[in-house]
Amino acid sequence: MSLVPPVPITRREAIRRTLLFSSSLLAANWLPAGPAATDFGPDGMHLLAFGDFGSKNENQAAVAQAMARFARQLRRPLTAVLALGDNFYGRMVPERFERDFERMYDAAALPCPFHVCFGNHDYEPVSYGHSPEPAKWEVQLDYARQHPQSRWKCPAKWYALELPQAGRPLLKLIVLDSDVQEGALTPQEKVAQMRFLEAELAKGTKAPWTWLMLHHPPFTETTKRRDNPAVLRVVEEALKKHPISVCLAGHDHNLQHLKVDGYGASFLISGAGGADRYEVNESRRGFTRMEFGFNHFHLTPTELRAQFINVDGACLHAFRRFPDGRVEVLT
Numbered sequence: 001m002s003l004v005p006p007v008p009i010t011r012r013e014a015i016r017r018t019l020l021f022s023s024s025l026l027a028a029n030w031l032p033a034g035p036a037a038t039d040f041g042p043d044g045m046h047l048l049a050f051g052d053f054g055s056k057n058e059n060q061a062a063v064a065q066a067m068a069r070f071a072r073q074l075r076r077p078l079t080a081v082l083a084l085g086d087n088f089y090g091r092m093v094p095e096r097f098e099r100d101f102e103r104m105y106d107a108a109a110l111p112c113p114f115h116v117c118f119g120n121h122d123y124e125p126v127s128y129g130h131s132p133e134p135a136k137w138e139v140q141l142d143y144a145r146q147h148p149q150s151r152w153k154c155p156a157k158w159y160a161l162e163l164p165q166a167g168r169p170l171l172k173l174i175v176l177d178s179d180v181q182e183g184a185l186t187p188q189e190k191v192a193q194m195r196f197l198e199a200e201l202a203k204g205t206k207a208p209w210t211w212l213m214l215h216h217p218p219f220t221e222t223t224k225r226r227d228n229p230a231v232l233r234v235v236e237e238a239l240k241k242h243p244i245s246v247c248l249a250g251h252d253h254n255l256q257h258l259k260v261d262g263y264g265a266s267f268l269i270s271g272a273g274g275a276d277r278y279e280v281n282e283s284r285r286g287f288t289r290m291e292f293g294f295n296h297f298h299l300t301p302t303e304l305r306a307q308f309i310n311v312d313g314a315c316l317h318a319f320r321r322f323p324d325g326r327v328e329v330l331t
């Protein structure tokens with residue numbers, strides 16, 4: 001969906017766009033993977049995204065190293081890294097911030113803020129004990145508050161940012177807490193978050209791109225999971241009434257780019273940051289891959305390019321999207 005009025009197009013262009021949108025091409029997982037693109041010229045903003053990374057194992061380290069390697073090859077500053085939740089699996093001792101975040105993600109290669117959202121594992125108690133103890137999300141908020149010099153940025157369970165480029169807002173990022181399951185967000189918090197989301201969208205923005213970022217995907221092609229109606233209820237009105245270009249989630253430990261009937265947004269899942277991978281369906285809705293990796297985004301006012309990159313630095317899938325909602329698959 002786009003608020004931009006449609007531009008008249010020729011019949012030939014209409015056929016071309018139909019091909020670009022075709023599910024079979026979007027789902028063409030057989031296309032050969034080449035090295036990720038790193039030459040984007042001097043303009044625009046670069047972001048990385050990854051999720052479900054807090055596994056403190058060799059897979060987390062492999063993705064972290066691949067992100068750092070890619071960032072060095074880019075030779076352009078990263079504006080931010082988007083951390084899509086399930087940030088710490090297992091017991092949450094304070095040293096983990098230093099070992100599993102500050103040192104794990106090379107500060108020289110990735111010197112930018114990491115904007116964080118919370119996943120279901122971030123709602124677990126810190127040591128799984130029976131006595132009252134804080135949840136992992138609480139210590140993550142505290143860490144961000146007490147360490148303003150850290151790249152770990154997490155001001156609240158839900159928040160919004162405008163990321164500027166050359167002095168102008170380029171991306172409005174609305175970060176949500178999709179933990180609507182029993183024992184996570186309270187009924188009052190759910191109402192407050194919906195009001196926040198409505199208010200943020202009503203405010204409008206000069207940024208040409210507006211994204212939603214949350215942990216649980218409303219739509220998925222993970223074999224053991226289904227589309228999530230409870231999460232869709234949180235974002236549905238926003239997606240249907242506002243020109244949101246990307247809905248970015250994790251939770252499913254794989255990589256996906258889906259086009260869903262009735263919605264204009266690109267639905268991306270980047271939950272392959274370290275936790276054991278989940279199998280994917282081969283789907284008519286788009287690209288799905290059971291592989292560790294992360295996303296790179298390059299944004300300018302007129303184009304968004306996205307790459308899904310594995311731990312070897314190969315680009316598994318790439319597309320570009322235009323402000324009028326057109327999507328073109330590149331790889």
Ligand SMILES: [Fe+2]
Binds near residue numbers: 085251
């Ligand atoms: Fe999760």
